[in-house]
Amino acid sequence: xxxxxxxxxxxxxxxxxxxxxxxxxxxxxxxxxxxxxxxxxxxxxxxxxxxxxxxxxxxxxxxxxxxxxxxxxxxxxxxxxxxxxxxxxxxxxxxxxxxxxxxxxxxxxxx
Amino acid sequence: xxxxxxxxxxxxxxxxxxxxxxxxxxxxxxxxxxxxxxxxxxxxxxxxxxxxxxxxxxxxxxxxxxxxxxxxxxxxxxxxxxxxxxxxxxxxxxxxxxxxxxxxxxxxxxxxxxxxxxxxxxxxxxxxxxxxxxxxxxxxxxxxxx
Numbered sequence: 118x119x120x121x122x123x124x125x126x127x128x129x130x131x132x133x134x135x136x137x138x139x140x141x142x143x144x145x146x147x148x149x150x151x152x153x154x155x156x157x158x159x160x161x162x163x164x165x166x167x168x169x170x171x172x173x174x175x176x177x178x179x180x181x182x183x184x185x186x187x188x189x190x191x192x193x194x195x196x197x198x199x200x201x202x203x204x205x206x207x208x209x210x211x212x213x214x215x216x217x218x219x220x221x222x223x224x225x226x227x228x
Numbered sequence: 229x230x231x232x233x234x235x236x237x238x239x240x241x242x243x244x245x246x247x248x249x250x251x252x253x254x255x256x257x258x259x260x261x262x263x264x265x266x267x268x269x270x271x272x273x274x275x276x277x278x279x280x281x282x283x284x285x286x287x288x289x290x291x292x293x294x295x296x297x298x299x300x301x302x303x304x305x306x307x308x309x310x311x312x313x314x315x316x317x318x319x320x321x322x323x324x325x326x327x328x329x330x331x332x333x334x335x336x337x338x339x340x341x342x343x344x345x346x347x348x349x350x351x352x353x354x355x356x357x358x359x360x361x362x363x364x365x366x367x368x369x370x371x372x373x374x
Contacts, residue, residue, distance in 0.1 A: 139247075170271075173342065183336070207347075
């Protein structure tokens with residue numbers, strides 16, 4: 118499970134680089150997210166625009182990644198593709214996360 | 229695997245490990261695309277089958293990874309039907325779980341990280357039956373398509 122991380126202003130943008138966050142990579146995803154977000158402060162924006170599919174393990178791993186971010190940092194999501202959006206909507210997890218159409222939208226908006 | 233049933237439009241056999249499940253899902257989706265099933269339905273199909281197969285791997289076969297699973301798919305006007313057969317442990321209580329919505333009305337630190345699977349399956353299927361027969365689980369899932 119490959120992630121890439123860059124800073125834009127005070128926001129850390131983490132891009133999930135693989136097309137699936139499923140049962141095969143959920144634990145790896147959670148661990149990599151922990152490694153990426155352990156240091157630093159400010160917003161964390163997880164860019165999911167390259168992710169075409171998540172299952173409930175993947176959803177659980179994204180929730181876990183949000184919970185393991187310490188202190189005042191908040192994790193937001195951007196770029197949900199259609200099937201990913203469906204999983205968030207049906208489970209109502211779309212009411213828990215701040216979700217932006219794109220990273221650019223997220224950066225243009227102070228939450 | 230047993231019983232007289234109409235010939236399947238697609239048949240995929242796999243073992244109960246994560247990567248086999250991933251590639252089986254790819255095979256099913258490719259087969260449905262080839263049969264010109266409405267592309268908008270494919271996301272739901274993949275979610276439902278992924279959850280059902282993950283459950284078989286995790287619960288029926290207790291993560292042992294080498295359990296046999298067979299998927300038979302039937303493409304019908306307005307609906308898709310999938311029969312998933314495995315030789316693992318039966319469903320607890322002899323039936324498929326109801327799949328209640330997770331309670332999200334909790335502090336962020338207590339947000340649930342699991343328990344979404346059956347809820348998703350129930351939300352996206354028109355019909356679901358579970359049968360235990362001859363040491364096998366038979367889960368039949370029907371999804372509506374346009």
